[in-house]
Amino acid sequence: MKPSPLRRLAVVFCVLAAVGVTPTPATATPIRNATPWSVLLCRFSDRPATPQTTEFFANFLTDAGRGTGGVADYLADQSGGRISLAGSAVLGWYTMTWSRAQFDGIDRSVRIQRCVDTAAAAGYTVPSGHRVAVILNDAVDAGSAGGRVLLDPNTWNTRFAAHEMLHGYGLDHSWSDDTTYRNVSWAQPGEYDDMWDEMSAQHTYSVDTRYGAGAVGLNAYHLDELGWLPRNRVLTVGADGVGTRTVTMAPLEARGEAGLLLARIPFDANDTSRYYTVEYRRKTGWSAGIPGDTVLLHEIRNGTPYLLRTGPGGGPRQSLDANGVRVTVQGATVTITTAVVNRPVYGPNTCVNGYVWRDADQTDYVCVTPETRAEAAADNAAAPSRWVAGAYGPHTCVNGYVWREAFIGDDVCVVPDRRSRAAADNAAGPGRVLRPAG
Structure with missing residues (x-):
């Protein structure tokens, strides 16, 4: 495959110049709710x-614009409805005491803080959370x-804004294994070179939307x-002792179609x-x-x-034979063999020792104590006996729940202290996730 013109794109804004560094381990954790x-x-x-009204930015960047193709629609789609931007606020325009020239040569974080300080002086303090x-x-x-986003008129499009806001949720960049690819002189080899993933910034496939260039989907690892x-819908091949699988x-x-959404294939028994x-x-x-339509290997x-390419400037690989792993692709059917078996891999949301996923539903990856997980399972099982018809619909809780x-x-009825515990575990969860080595 000939290199796409996109692979020669050299306009990326989201990272300050850095030479001779390796990727920083990502810090994202399960994100749900508002x-x-x-x-x-x-x-x-x-x-x-x-240049634009507050209404424009409310539609572009918050739930006020649901249905218009803005960032809220993108995040709702990618999360499967698990997050919203409810409670967001759009305020301004505030007039800063600084001129345009006074923003040259200062750090991005300072530029952001000057606006935050101007809003505070006008009476708006950013709420906690x-x-x-x-x-x-x-x-x-x-x-x-630092997780805060800065946008100027050149970047008021969904592709750019969604990418930067996803940094706010803890995602890092996506890469390829093509070490000959350099997006710009200060980017690292392979950085921004997964055009199927939103975390490759402006170097992605895109279609036009009401808000300019649209965002592309996230790769399975980032999801x-x-x-x-x-x-x-996630399989770790070999975890059950079976080293060869043919999967659809x-x-x-x-995601409503039948089949796996992600297959993990361990190849290092020690890592x-x-x-x-x-x-x-x-x-x-x-x-x-x-x-x-295509299968992608990372x-x-x-x-x-790291997206696996066929070689410098090449397309995505459709087979693999390395590190004791073999993968062959036929349409959406994939045959996988790994030499590493009986080695469970829990992915990026692995809990630290002493904690387990709460498992209140299939995407509840919040790390809690084993006792709390057992309580969540018991409450789920008891839920039908605690519902009555009432003002809050068919799942109104009986008195005391x-x-x-x-x-x-999550309308499972529980005693009040378990709702409080769920909120506390949600807040503490990020600190209970095992981080990869730097």
């Missing part, structure tokens, strides 16, 4: 223009810093990292953070810009996914 953002619009003291996106009214810089793949993959873009993945992608929806190294609300739609 994830509100404070979107702050700031203009320079010598640039009074307001809100992520932050700052909008500037003139071109100066765009990207993310797994965020806890957006049901556990019963379902497209990540059509569970190293394995291959198999996923299937379909040319539809957010991924309508990809060349065609190698996961220390929490970073409340909805657990561990995630959106």
